[in-house]
Amino acid sequence: MPQGKIMKALSGFYYVLDNDHVFQCRGRGVFRKNKVTPLVGDEVVYQAENDREGYILEIGNRKNELIRPPIANIDQAILVFSAVEPGFSSLLLDRFLVLIEANNITPVICISKVDLADGEKKEAIYEFAKDYEAIGYEVILTSTISKEGIHDLLPLFKHKTSVFAGQSGVGKSSLLNVLKPELDLKTSNISTHLGRGKHTTRHVELLMVGQGLVADTPGFSSLDFLGIEAEELSAYFPEISEKSADCKFRGCTHVKEPKCAVKAAVEAEEIKTYRYEHYLSFMEEIKDRKPRY
Incomplete structure (x- = not known):
């Protein structure tokens, strides 16, 4: 049976790419019965009804899913x-980093609109970039106007499937348009009343960019920590995880334990205070969530 990859999902149809040819497919009823939904990015076995349409029969094993x-x-x-419009938030970035790493996905931090930042704001952005690079994250400063950082982004996509993530209005679609102008993705300006952008992407689709696949998505509509347990959280803060081995007590949560x-x-300024405060905030959120039955 032929095999392919789901490149787009729209209105109950799945668009499967197989050797440069796309088939518009529906999922078999067995998926609904087993409560399995085909996802963009899935490797699938399908049956072609003609040269344009078919049915998805099997879904391959997933290494991760969102x-x-x-x-x-x-x-x-x-x-x-x-960097600005909307303003940079290290708290929101750390939330994304935890969620991405918990799903076994490699994060790359891209700070956009650096051309709009000046004075103290620009200095602060460069300091944040240094902080995250020191932790071990790859950080790229970009501008779709000056084209700063664009050539550093493109090689990252080679032979990989990537997803763009971030709050609306940060310029995800604008970056993709600069990386590959023929995409001509719809963009929207920031709302001056709300201080945030409008969602301009309505469905999930994999796009071919820089010898790889890039997902343009409607954005993350859920940023909670379901599925992440309190004792796991430190693993998603690399600098905290590294120091954990030196704690006196095994299983230290780094909250109230002595000789932590x-x-x-943190007191020696080897770990940034704001990162530790975010860790404590996320820990409290995880501990306070209501159990699901």
């Missing part, structure tokens, strides 16, 4: 955060 946006088999996430190497590292 629910909102619904997509599978992602290699890396380009986390796009604007993580708290000592």
